[in-house]
Amino acid sequence: MLLRIVSEDSGQGLTLSNITKTIGLKLSTTHRILSSLVEEGLLGLNPETKCYRPGFLLFELGRSANQFMIRDIYRPALERIAKKTRDTAYLVIRDGYDSLCIDRVEGTAPLRLMLDVGARRPLGMGAASLSLFAFSSDKTVEKILRFNEMRFREHSGMGIADMRKLIALCRQKGYTLTAGVVDRGVTGIGVPLYDRKNKIRGAISVAAISEKIDKTRYDDIAVLIKAEVDKTYHPPN
Amino acid sequence: MLLRIVSEDSGQGLTLSNITKTIGLKLSTTHRILSSLVEEGLLGLNPETKCYRPGFLLFELGRSANQFMIRDIYRPALERIAKKTRDTAYLVIRDGYDSLCIDRVEGTAPLRLMLDVGARRPLGMGAASLSLFAFSSDKTVEKILRFNEMRFREHSGMGIADMRKLIALCRQKGYTLTAGVVDRGVTGIGVPLYDRKNKIRGAISVAAISEKIDKTRYDDIAVLIKAEVDKTYHPPN
DNA sequence: TAATTTAATTTCATATTATAGAATTATATA
DNA sequence: TATATAATTCTATAATATGAAATTAAATTA
Incomplete structure (x- = not known):
């Protein structure tokens, strides 16, 4: 769900609170999962804007299809x-x-x-x-x-x-x-x-x-x- | 890990037992996670060969990057x-x-x-x-x-x-x-x-x-x- | 065609992990 | 500087995943 939500955004990325509203999970839960996804490289996080975007791993995995x-x-x-x-x-x-x-x-x-x-x-x-x-x-x-x-x-x-x-x-x-x-x-x-x-x-x-x-x-x-x-x-x- | 393993294969896909050997998880565990990934569309499963391949969702998510x-x-x-x-x-x-x-x-x-x-x-x-x-x-x-x-x-x-x-x-x-x-x-x-x-x-x-x-x-x-x-x-x- | 082997799938009690809620910290706005 | 908003961290409890074994299915051999 989180990957989908972040991927569907075409702008500068989505913030945690933004994503939390969309997905309907608790803030802490969303935060933890997003952090894991970032750590793995499936998502990226802009440390200045705190916005989440699709990550490099997602790109690489996608190319394998x-x-x-x-x-x-x-x-x-x-x-x-x-x-x-x-x-x-x-x-x-x-x-x-x-x-x-x-x-x-x-x-x-x-x-x-x-x-x-x-x-x-x-x-x-x-x-x-x-x-x-x-x-x-x-x-x-x-x-x-x-x-x-x-x-x-x-x-x-x-x-x-x-x-x-x-x-x-x-x-x-x-x-x-x-x-x-x-x-x-x-x-x-x-x-x-x-x-x-x-x-x-x-x-x-x-x-x-x-x-x-x-x-x-x-x-x-x-x-x-x-x-x-x-x-x-x-x-x- | 599973997404990576399946994505790195360039052939006709990998079977459950094959993947299990690579990842080192139990067969049942691997099977369950793979099934979920297939259900979501991140992976695809050829029902004839029982081989797992990258799925359409993975492709779509990748394109968003x-x-x-x-x-x-x-x-x-x-x-x-x-x-x-x-x-x-x-x-x-x-x-x-x-x-x-x-x-x-x-x-x-x-x-x-x-x-x-x-x-x-x-x-x-x-x-x-x-x-x-x-x-x-x-x-x-x-x-x-x-x-x-x-x-x-x-x-x-x-x-x-x-x-x-x-x-x-x-x-x-x-x-x-x-x-x-x-x-x-x-x-x-x-x-x-x-x-x-x-x-x-x-x-x-x-x-x-x-x-x-x-x-x-x-x-x-x-x-x-x-x-x-x-x-x-x-x-x- | 039956027997044998190999692989895939399902089940379930226990061990592990995620969750919600609250507290804390950081950042933005007034 | 005060206030508000957002992000991050923490922890007991609730929920889920795991491993081991059983079952089913498919492939191979006799």
């Missing part, structure tokens, strides 16, 4: 996609049997946000999420189907047979499409992202309320996403 | 400096009344490493450290002198008068030079880094055992560092 660097790589592509489609563009990665949304650029069209950055869903539930899944090897697909069977049913009412049909259709199209079948009233179009070794590293999707994405646009949007993805320079590793 | 982005900015300059001088180049920032080494590129010359990344010293003790100090405003210099007086004496045997003289000399030269006065047998040459608002954001130094850096090279090295710094594009903010 290489897998998420994909976010920096595809940020510009995501922005262009959102701008051109006017819908919200998502960057999603696989995390075990979940998909994890790691970036989002909102479109200009008025629409309710579906997926927050940091949100986790069963792998396959959502256009990008489905891209991570449907374009994997048959063996992987089977494993995920088995593991997530109950979660699919719970989330969308779809059974294994429905999912298999959906995957087959998407593979044929070359992109994933969830026109209301995963989330009621939501249509998404997803494309997988491959690294230089042809391994799936993530997926980008565009999603909006179904009324806003006409059937005739499906292919166009997929082509648009693929074009922006192809334009993107993906460094080795 | 903007002040250290200077490291990415000056990395190439640091590499060029180390290559050209054959000595080790350091990137150092101010942290309260300490200086903090946040990056290092080793030279080709055989020499003992003086300063580890993450190392903290009294502000002024070292060439880069001194740059952060000597080129500050007179008011700031006085405050630092007073605060660090004892620490200077302890570290180098220098008193306030000695430090004043050293600062005056450095200001005159336009770069900092610590020819054995701060660390016995070590010579360093430092240059401050300014942002677009002319605020000191860090310092770069080249350091080696004194025998390796001849007096005649002092100016050349300072000019070389400055040239590389000037070449570097420093984005707004």
